[in-house]
Amino acid sequence: MRKILCLAAATVLLQQAVAQQFGGNPPSLKWRQINTDTVRVIFPAGMDAEGRRVADIIHHISRYNRASIGDLQQKVSIVLQNQTLQSNGYVQLGPFRSEFFLTPPPSSNDVGALNWVDQLALHEYRHVLQNSNFRKGLSKVFYYLGGELGQAAITNIAVPDWFWEGDAVVTETALSRQGRGRLPAFFDDFRALTLADKRYSYMQIRNGSYRKYIPDHYATGYLMTSYGRRSYGQNFWKDVTDDAVRYRRLFYPFSQSLKHRTGKNAAAFFAASLEDYKKQWTPASTPPADTLTPASRTVTHYKYVYALENGGLIVSKRSFKEIPAFYERDAEGHETRIVAPGIGFDDYFSYRNGRLLWTESRYDARWGWKDYSVVKIYDRKSGRMRTLRQERRCFSPDLSFDGAKVAVVAVSTAQQYALKILDAQSGAVIKSLPNPHNWYYTYPKFTEDDRFIISAVRDHEGKMALIRQSTEDGSVEELVPFGIQTIGIPAVQGDDIYFTAAFTDVNNVFAWKDGRVEQVTDRPNGVQHMAPVGGKLVFSEFTAEGYKLLRTATGGKPIDLQKDHHSAWLRPDFGEGDILGKITPGNYKVSKYSKAHRIFNFHSWLPRIDDPEYGLFLYGENVLGTLQSNVGYYYNTNEQSSGVGASLLYGAWYPYIRLGGDYRMQRYLRVNDTVQVIWNELDWYGGLSLPLNLTSGKYYRSLTLNTNFHQLTRYRAGNSKYRFTDDNIQYIDLGFSFANQRIRAVQNIFSHFAQTLQLRYYKTLNNVPAEQLYGRLDLYLPGLSANHSLVLQGAYQQKDTMQRYAFSDYFVYARGYEKPFYAHMYKLGANYHLPIAYPDWGFANLLYFMRLRGNLFYDHSVSWHFRRRQHFTYASAGGELFFDTKLGNVLPFTFGVRYSHLLNDDPYDPSRKGRFELIVPLQQLFSY
Structure with missing residues (x-):
């Protein structure tokens, strides 16, 4: 048993190594706190609003939304990090704490458009409650023997990783109008396997593969935990995990508890949950489209695509064998490697008039939670790479049609968002467009006359709109009104604007033309990006072998945006309902946080x-x-x-x-x-x-x-x-x-x-x-x-x-x-x-x-x-x-x-x- 404990403790440490950063902040950073009987929120000076919001959400959940995991709770310390461009969060034991990284992710497809602080609080506090309620039975004995990592070791043996994350995704979905369980793109992985009739065993799904595309434990966990909630009741998983962490059945305690309560062990339960969703994913008919990328024995992703003046394509490509790079693909399908990007917080790139643009990460040499990004521009004609030297916190660059300006999404450490226009040669800021509502811009694009920028924006309620903003006076026009559906990357062709969005059960391509919105594609699985090419539309669609390029006509049919086009499985009801608009602000005292507080903390x-x-x-x-x-x-x-x-x-x-x-x-x-x-x-x-x-x-x-x-x-x-x-x-x-x-x-x-x-x-x-x-x-x-x-x-x-x-x-x-x-x-x-x-x-x-x-x-x-x-x-x-x-x-x-x-x-x-x-x-x- 001691060997098992050692291996599980190592598992916990390896999982935490990605998030945890020792000595990550400079001593000049001043810390404040909100300290209550439920949570201690620790945040840099000036982040009072975010600290209060986190405290409000956690107090509400603690009071009204614990029943589905258990009634036990332990006070936790949550540190808000605002110096990094990473978009993440974690909860750990050893020591018991959580960290929220406050910069929102550039893409809305993967995690949605919820206010990022709200989503972190919903998701990560569920992990806090899981750990609090798993200190029972044999797991409690190991806590006394080995401390917090002793508990972490034994509970990670008892409870599979898919449950920890799947249950947290169910929580963010149940307690909001969005959450990943309501996002079509979140189901692309398993839907692709279903459409390709690929059947992998439970062990293959759990462990992944070096040669096959396997969905991660977030997607697996949501399928299984949501199926369990809907089929067996809201408190089903509380009873299963209670059995598991107590080790009521010593061997395979989680699977045995499932078997005892449902007649299905973990493998059979996975099969049943997948079958339940599969019924929603088989389209009656698939609209025709030409496949441009041939089948490959190696998982390969063609994620972003742009049209070349000669009818060819510029694409991003990566595979299980090759690092990401940008390629030219001619009309016959021959590929020529152009350049490979460096390490970045986002894999997106843009292209215009022979130049490729993307951002790369830069790190403070000493302080691990302090980082930046730089804009890279590669000129195909000269073969020269240029770096806009000013280090800044930005994403998603786009080059103007005249080649003189670059638009970027900028995020300050105070979580103020801006659309900035830079000089394409020096990187100096020419203009910062007004943003009185502090919308979060995503993937800005210049119009062909450079007078406007098209961008999808997110507001503080988690709604998204497609806007056109003047580069001269900053005035804004809503092309697609605010709604809870996510909107992806736009592409501009003349007066027409193509964009991906989640208005239906699958992310598809839509077009804004003369004030109306049309649905251009009706694909069986998620579309990521598109490019109009010679009267056709080339787009990337997720398949069981990765993102593939397809081509179809550009015609579309009108869609009523006032109507909810989602099926019932994307509108799950877990019996709790949206809490974010019901939270009453608390009257919290903000005080100085001493860096010497519990300095040893064994x-x-x-x-x-x-x-x-x-x-x-x-x-x-x-x-x-x-x-x-x-x-x-x-x-x-x-x-x-x-x-x-x-x-x-x-x-x-x-x-x-x-x-x-x-x-x-x-x-x-x-x-x-x-x-x-x-x-x-x-x-x-x-x-x-x-x-x-x-x-x-x-x-x-x-x-x-x-x-x-x-x-x-x-x-x-x-x-x-x-x-x-x-x-x-x-x-x-x-x-x-x-x-x-x-x-x-x-x-x-x-x-x-x-x-x-x-x-x-x-x-x-x-x-x-x-x-x-x-x-x-x-x-x-x-x-x-x-x-x-x-x-x-x-x-x-x-x-x-x-x-x-x-x-x-x-x-x-x-x-x-x-x-x-x-x-x-x-x-x-x-x-x-x-x-x-x-x-x-x-x-x-x-x-x-x-x-x-x-x-x-x-x-x-x-x-x-x-x-x-x-x-x-x-x-x-x-x-x-x-x-x-x-x-x-x-x-x-x-x-x-x-x-x-x-x-x-x-x-x-x-x-x-x-x-x-x-x-x-x-x-x-x-x-x-």
Whole structure:
């Protein structure tokens, strides 16, 4: 059971790693709070309105809308982040807190047009109530044994990931007029599989695939939880989860509870819920359209499309094998790669008159929650890329027809939205159009005379309209009136405006012509983008193999926008109703939030795996994520020694500050091939760490500098006959690490171009001579095929020969050999990784095999034996077989087997010429 707890705790940490950011805000940011018996909302100064709104919604839900998950509640701290362009939110245990990232997403198709603060409060507070009501039975026992992460571990085993998110999506749908359960685009994934008659097993849906398109756990969860609510009652899931977290049935508690209450286990329940929705998704007839992109064995997305002057197309394309890039596609279907964009918060791009525009992300080097975007312009004629250098918070650029101006959607840290017009050469702001209602603009487009901008806008009630705004005086005309249906990206052709919208059960193309709206396409699944091309309309539609390009006529039929054209399944009634217009504002006191509040905040016991050290530690972290603390026990497998330690890491200032101490027992030093010395030591240390995020363009980059001072005292071990004359040692530990990794596609085993460099230097400062230098460089290069990788490695380590003190050993030795005796040593290695098969198969919902891959390697290592005054070579060649799997349908885990053929003698076993090993990289499970 302890192993299961460890794996589940790792699952929780891996899930949180995406959202959590230690030391993410500069110390200049001042914090305020609203503190009640239900919630503590913490927000930057000036964000009082958002803080009050969050508090109002949470108090209303806490009072009136808890019955469907349970009556228990715990006070939670919610931090509002306004310095980042990320659109997200999360709730975690360890420590128990939530963070809302306040910038709304650029697209309305995926999550809707609700006021973003409202949607975050509805969705994320459901996770708070889930965690509060899951502390029962055996899960409560694990809470007492392991703290908050103990509870998180056992409840993540008991309750599948699809329920956590599906139940939250049901909540945002039930308590508002929108929510993802009312969005046609939210069902595109499963609808595409239904239309293609693709039937995947429950385990395949749970685990995903490297070769098939599989809907995520949000979509799966909504199908199953909404079906459960409608079929078995509003409180059905409260009873199921109560059984599961109490472990009333020890094995597969969630599935067994479903079986007990419905006669269907989890797999059968998934099949029933999908069948219930499938009845709505089979069209009686599909209007004809020409398919422009052929079928492919690899999932490929053609998401955005623009017309070229010569009748060709400019498209965005990405696949499971290839990173996103822009291509020219001629009339015969031949594709020519133009350029690849960098990392961005949005994948949208625009095109006009030979120039492509998009935004890329830029990050503050030190503060993780402070980021920007820059506008990129690529000129096809000259082949030059230009960056509008002013860093700003903007999305969705569009170039004017005269090529002189760029329109962007801008978002301030105070959540004020604007449509800005920039100089296309310098990036300077020419004009900011008036926005008295603080509408959120999406995907602006210039009209052909550059006198107006067409944009879909969202208001604070979650309604959307299509507007035309003058670039001269800022006056606004509503072309499509405000309604709760989402509106997508417009395209301008003369006086006609094409746009996608969710007026029907499927996102389709509509057109505004002479004051009336027509429906142009009537497709069976969601349309994302379109381009008028030579009297026809080319559009991207979602299929089971990704977004595909189709072509149809541009004619349409009028549609009555006053009528609700949605079927009943997109108008679900979960028995609660829209609460957002009923909330009574509270009279809350806004006060200063002290950054020292519960600064240590110990919350959990957690295994620490940092090969070669393994341990168990008590962890603490404050709500703002500025102080991490831990105390615990560990064991070093290289040295076969154990120890106890404690440390503090303070991340609120520019360099991290580290303080700590370790007491290590039974350390040993090999004096020669047969004699070793054993001792205990006490090590106090303090230091500075500077982690820098240098990510830009197509590369994730990080650089970290470390320096630590150690005061170390050594004691003779109880059974050792050796007494140290050097009892007190002072030394410095200097570290440097750098990583540069190009973005990679889903199937790529490694990046096609990446480097990692590590340097570590130890040196004593008093009269005890001891020194060690370690360096390692890994170089990742493309192989012979898209998913092959060549990895070259070099490593070097040098130790002093006085042997008065030995530092920790991190060297990577030639595979197959025992650790040799040496003064200095280097290693060169070559690895060729390649995929072998994609099984997409598992058993018992315990272990699922996603990919089988191999690695052919050669290691060449040379050491200097200073006593024998001789070099020794250790070379080996062999192969590794890796299994990329998921444990329990959630946790990614890779293990493998290795055979090493020794090309030289191993001094510790000269007769052995080969070695088999099991590869279990535990560090991937427990990275913290």
